[in-house]
Amino acid sequence: MLLYAYRRYVFTLAVLLTYFLYAMLLTGRGMTQPHFMVDQTASNVKQASGLSLRKVSDFLAGRKYVVLTFDDGPYGYGVDEQIMATLQKHHARAMFFLVCSHINDANRDVLGKLEGAGHLIGNHSYDHLKLATLTSRPELQHEIDGCSQRLAQLTGRRPYYFRPPFGMTSPLVTQLAQAAGMKQLLWNANSQDSWMTQPEQILHWSLEQTEDQSVLLLHEKPATAAVLDDLLTRLEQRGFQFVLPDQLSDNTAIN
Ligand SMILES: [Zn+2]
Structure with missing residues (x-):
């Protein structure tokens, strides 16, 4: 029973870790590209989506x-x-x-x-x-x-x-x-x-x-x-x- 609980704990930890690594990878990859698009015809700027994900990844990476x-x-x-x-x-x-x-x-x-x-x-x-x-x-x-x-x-x-x-x-x-x-x-x-x-x-x-x-x-x-x-x-x-x-x-x- 104890072994089962331990395994479940390790599994949950692994899932969380994978999620955060994926979030960092995804956003980190975005850093080579600008996070916005300039709409030159309308002379305004649109914010790209995914900012909250970026905040998590920024926090973890100290960016x-x-x-x-x-x-x-x-x-x-x-x-x-x-x-x-x-x-x-x-x-x-x-x-x-x-x-x-x-x-x-x-x-x-x-x-x-x-x-x-x-x-x-x-x-x-x-x-x-x-x-x-x-x-x-x-x-x-x-x-x-x-x-x-x-x-x-x-x-x-x-x-x-x-x-x-x-x-x-x-x-x-x-x-x-x-x-x-x-x-x-x-x-x-x-x-x-x-x-x-x-x-x-x-x-x-x-x-x-x-x-x-x-x-x-x-x-x-x-x-x-x-x-x-x-x-x-x-x-x-x-x-x-x-x-x-x-x-x-x-x-x-x-x-
Ligand atoms: Zn001046």
Whole structure:
């Protein structure tokens, strides 16, 4: 009788173990493919099914997710390419929020390189002004929709994401961004690289602030490019995977 109970116990354990291994395998295999599909005609993004299974498998495997976002580019002088090379080394895709007035004849080829490498280009306004303080609707429309039009001219597609400069938004800015077919993407982790100049400080703040499901604010600038390899290595050691915004299952930074 005791032997029977023991066998039943082992059998139940084996079934449970098989289920979890299968769940991990299934979801782990999915990690090479993005967990979302971009519906380009409807300009929206559909979440793939199976998220709860993914959560179980993430928990067991210690996996965490972070979206890397780089603002204020293109920077030029090889900095964009340096960032892209480091991302490629870590098999990471990222979001680049470009400022339209920063695009010129010398750096416009950066857009094609970003898209070619699988990164997403977002709209960070035309002139990087404090949009919440602008009262002229045509001026705001130029800053928001005008930049989307410019990006569409250069890449063949309008951006899905908008990030207001300095993270300063307003109901009107939100409304105009949505009317231009974009979601607003702010951040919930800050590398502080907009004002810190020492790579060690940027590394410290990035690691300090990044948690599971974080959207990390970085900038296209030399100090950030210099520390990026170290940063991504340290995040990988902590179990982080680098994903695009719609691959987050729980996202408070998007509206
Ligand atoms: Zn900015």
